[in-house]
Amino acid sequence: MxxxxxxxxxxxxxxxxxxxxxxxxxxxxxxxxxxxxxxxxxxxxxxxxxxxxxAAGGGARSGADVYTQKCAACHAIGVAGAPKYGSSEWTDRAAKGMETLLANAINGINAMPPRGTCADCSDEEIEGAVQHMLDSAE
Structure with missing residues (x-):
């Protein structure tokens, strides 16, 4: 080559x-x-x-924390008929029992969507928030 x-x-x-x-x-x-x-x-x-x-902060949030962060937007002033925090409306609801109240909170009821505004809440956190609102009843 x-x-x-x-x-x-x-x-x-x-x-x-x-x-x-x-x-x-x-x-x-x-x-x-x-x-x-x-x-x-x-x-x-x-x-x-x-x-x-x-990412979730290491553990479950308290009922008071969930209420303040997620539920208060509606329940503090009674938006669309939501029972107001601290009112006697919660006394009437307490008679239904926690099982019914929790099912309503998780599945939604009336104008409240499923899980309210807390899509990232566990069932236990929602139960804690419901209990917090029940405890607020006058």
Whole structure:
């Protein structure tokens, strides 16, 4: 093979290698651009490594905290017929029993949507908030 043919062969090999490196680099860039930016962890999924508890502040919120953060918007002033915090309306509701009140709070009743405004509350936290409002009755 003469020097000219060798040079052309080397040049062709170099171009092919450069194209291969370019393709790999380009593919890596595409993979980087389309990768997921986060993940979803469902409560009770052990593969999350406790991420839910850490995100939720480490434990259950008190009934008073849930009421203040989630329920007070409606129950402080009686929006759409919601029984007002601290009123005798809760005395009447107490006669229905906690099981019924909790079912109503979880499933919704009248204008109150399911779980009120606390989609991230556990059943126990909702029960605590209901008990907090019952305890407020005059």
């Amino acid at each position: 003469n020097k000219f043919a060798s040079a052309l062969c080397a040049l062709g090999l170099g171009v092919a290698m450069a194209a291969s490196v370019q393709a790999a680099t380009s593919e890596e860039k595409v993979i980087e651009r389309i990768k997921a930016v986060g993940s979803v962890c469902i409560e009770g999924d052990e593969s999350c490594g406790g991420a839910v508890a850490a």
